[in-house]
Amino acid sequence: MLFAKAEKRVYVNDVAVRDGFQSEPEFVPTEEKIGLINRLSRTGLRKIEVTSFVSPKAIPNLRDAQEVMAGIERVAGVTYVALVPNERGCERALESGVDEINLVMSIGESHNLANMRMTCEQSLEQFRRVMELVRGSEVKVNGTVATAFGCPFDGDQPVYRVLWAVEQYQALGMHSVTLADTTGMAHPRQVAELSAAYMDLFSKLPATLHFHNTRGMGLANVIAGVDGGINSFDASLGGIGGCPFAPGATGNICTEDMVHMLESSGFDTGVDLDRLLAIARDLPQIVGHDVPGNLIRAGKRDELHARPATA
């Protein structure tokens, strides 16, 4: 039976403020970002990826990383995460008081070269130097294996290469790992197989799955992951962001849609869905356009309609 091995508790991490706002055509004002993070902090989310300490030239939309970190109200129990591409970013992140640093390497070499301008070997060398900077602090480090379910240039990646990357991360002392479907190539059987292999080898290293809905399979992959024993998932409020390759294609899976599915299916996400939905419904006004999420249009499954008058 589906979910026979699944834990009841599933953790939800939101990436909208970083991954979503990063790819918006317009800069989202710092106060809007801070306001959104503060509201999200009170919904029961486990982690919020709040910004990226990249060069303001590379990603102007996140040029306010320090101001955002300085402006938010920290809520106990919420981990505030920042993406960090290099040592300089790590130093800025540490100064800003982040709880967790997220390091990203694509195991598709072509994608890593295109995205990070480094080979995988160079990425791992840099991660080593970042780990040195973090050592002695309370800050946690999460390692993301990007293109874990396929590279848009190199195609499918063998399972052993994903596991090799996880092993490298573990050896570097990282505290947790994210397997990311960077361009929406993951399919449910692949997720089931990779989850099983991961849990066989690394069950003590906390894992998160990060899916995109580019080809409509995002929530199906969450189900495959939960069934495979993974208990932590990234998603993005309203389904914004996620570097879609094609215009009109959706990127990240939608947080409120995922929470609704999981809670309906009897899982405990710890998230107050009504509160999350209210925030999601304000998102189109913040970004100035519609967002891909379904639940903000359709409402929850248990919001019944009045019976129509019949003859």
Add this chain to the structure above:
Amino acid sequence: MLFAKAEKRVYVNDVAVRDGFQSEPEFVPTEEKIGLINRLSRTGLRKIEVTSFVSPKAIPNLRDAQEVMAGIERVAGVTYVALVPNERGCERALESGVDEINLVMSIGESHNLANMRMTCEQSLEQFRRVMELVRGSEVKVNGTVATAFGCPFDGDQPVYRVLWAVEQYQALGMHSVTLADTTGMAHPRQVAELSAAYMDLFSKLPATLHFHNTRGMGLANVIAGVDGGINSFDASLGGIGGCPFAPGATGNICTEDMVHMLESSGFDTGVDLDRLLAIARDLPQIVGHDVPGNLIRAGKRDELHARPATA
């Protein structure tokens, strides 16, 4: 492991020409319908729901039911299905030479009253009279249990009520059954549980699952159904149709997205996905607006991109 009990062969039925075009604001010309059915007939779909023999006053968009049936080229191996609301519709359907009649009853009494203007008891009585009309012919009858995963007015329906309806259909001599999530309320655990109960009791009565993507869970529910041993699914080209309750909400799950997910996950749908995608990409021109499907925007997961030039 996910899919441990699943068969490799999964059957796909398309409902776009009936369910999709029925709810379009504009009448789709008869020749367009015929052309689309003829193209779909050559993709490997198992069934095509081509029209509904309802009153032209009730659904003007399908007033050309006879002309459509008379105009299409029948391809061997494809079952041409028509929805039939009553005896008069059944007579017209039989005259038109359909392969299969689809009868629908909502097990949510309020929904059945609103949709069919009958109690469930009256619906079953009418089904009995329709079965009499069909007796002696080669025509098959499929019984749809609508609102099987919840009624928008009455809420969740107990599993035993779904199974009661299936038992009634079986006793009436129907050849197959569809469990339909009429308004997108199904969630994966419910699908797993209902599929298991169905297969325990009715494994010899062929079953189809019909999901909507109203709340984003459509393809996740397909995965739960396949995992539960069900091997036949309805979907709609481009994801059109499906009576969404809220404006902007999607209805039926998208055929090409579903086929892509299933084929990626190693299932054999018998469908030529490239051919299906080509037809789906022509659909916006036929209906005059964008359609919800993802794959027509993003392309298949194995359509790789050229490596970018890197320094």
